[in-house]
Amino acid sequence: MEALAALGGGFAVALAPHNLALALIGCVIGTAIGVLPGIGPLNAIALLLPFCLALKLPPESALILLAAVYYGSGYGGRITAILLNMPGEPSAVLTTLDGHPLARQGRGAAALAVSGIGSFLGATLSVVLMTFLSAPLAKAAVAFSPADYVALIAFALSLLGAVSDAPAPKAWAAGCLGVLLALVGVDSGTGVERFTLGALELLGGIEFTVLAIGLFAIGEILLLAEQRVRAEAAKLGGGRSLSLSELAGCLPAMLRATGIGFVIGVLPGAGASVASALSYTAEKRLHGKEGRFGQGDLRGVAAPETADNAAQIGNLVPMLSLGIPGSGTTAVLLGALLMYSITPGPLLFEQRPEVAWGLIASMYIGNAMLLLLNLPLVGLFARLLLVPASVLYPGVLALSFAGVYAVSNSAFDLLLALGFGVLGWWLRKLGVPLVPIVLGFVLGRMLEDNLRRALSLSDGDLLALLASPVSLALWAMTALALLWPLLRRRAA
């Protein structure tokens, strides 16, 4: 009941008129960038950050806006997937399998409706779970020692390999690259310059926005420039609209997908793509014989979309309660809070309840807004697909550079962002996932700081890292997460 009282306080924050307006703006932007291929929640939030600071938004309002963009994007990706047969977001890949055949059969509107309702159900049920889980988890984590944190972060990074779509060594290598990038600049512990290659501009370290915009916005556009895809959008209307009995038939799939999505989301390092893939496979196994999976089964649209949104919300739980982001985009949200000198983690719920609970309350409201936006106005968002690439991408690129320049005022950071863009482009071509780089970047400093604290407490005795039961359990799980992908490969 404690949670309900705190949630009430959160609603007082979230229902303030300016916060309601920001949530609505965030939902619209989120859906729009979800629709548009080539710009996702990660770079959209990185681009909006300077705006929040420039408008002097208080931290809870900024978080309400940025988070709405984040979970709103989960509603937009499906529109592109169903109508164009290409995912607007990476996590919508599975939605294309049944969504596009449905659209070709003239049932695009039904597929959009069922996936919209699934998104709402998955997100809202996950927010309910989050309401009751976050504060107890944070309370348990208050007792974590620096050594426990070292083990927790190591576990989060090792999971990257076990759950990524890419081969495990590639995901781990990307995580290591991110950690090394985080170390560039003056080391806060010893005052020594590391990996700056003599550049004065790098003394303060690499700016998070520069890395995120470079890797994701610029890299994606370079990748798009070398492809020549111009898909034809399927018509929206035509066939039968969604009937109540069809919706009821999808309900069990949605509930299962919510469970899978939320659990996967809470695990650090595992993102929405994994959750939607797992839940699609689960439904296919359950109904493989009678279902028409791959040719246009409504459950094949409902399951991955529900899991996608549930996982997105689940990802926020470790970010808020432990200070450990579970995905690339939550890492950017964490970066946003750090820019406001708010450290997410165990103490957030006690010291800044208006931030933590204001956000949770706003997600109930935001998801209701998204459902209302997405059911009747879906056609309007689908129109965005008519914007030609030659108008969209110049705008995205110019906005990226202007955003980087507004944060740093230096030509050096523009070139650095371009360098990261080229890096992201090549890594994508080589099949290296980019999200682990961002996670490693955020967790790297945290890992070294905690390691330093733990070793100072023990006078340099490495065994102290294994001293508590919590850390022992986490290291055992880390070992499993490291060995499992290697053994699985041997078996295959």
Next chain:
Amino acid sequence: MTASRLLGAVLIVLAAAAAFSAQSLEVPFAADPLGPRGFPTTVAALLAACGALLLPARGAPFPWPERRLAPWLLIAAMAGYALLLAPLGFLPATALLAALVALVFGAPPLPALATGGATSVVLWALFDRVLDLPLPKGMLG
């Protein structure tokens, strides 16, 4: 040479460079047991191990894209933008960049110019007028 083998080799070279650079770090006095070297060296070792795991992998050869020139044109335009932004000023530099990008993405010359002009004016209005963020004025200022 498969793509994954090449990647493995590059990662090992990168890890060796990082480890080598970390060894040269010196602290005048021993402040704490970890020091500046231990953590980067460990991470570099892990990176090298990942690279080694990729070496024996047999995969597809490097996939060559359809349009090889386009990304390089974009990179040249962006590098030019970074260098010319301060001397030219935000409006002309951004208009030029956006027009070039539009051309690369297949717009005919006149619409590309229009896209460039519109993009730069909209962004300038947003950053300078609405948000009051600093943008370089250049020769127009």
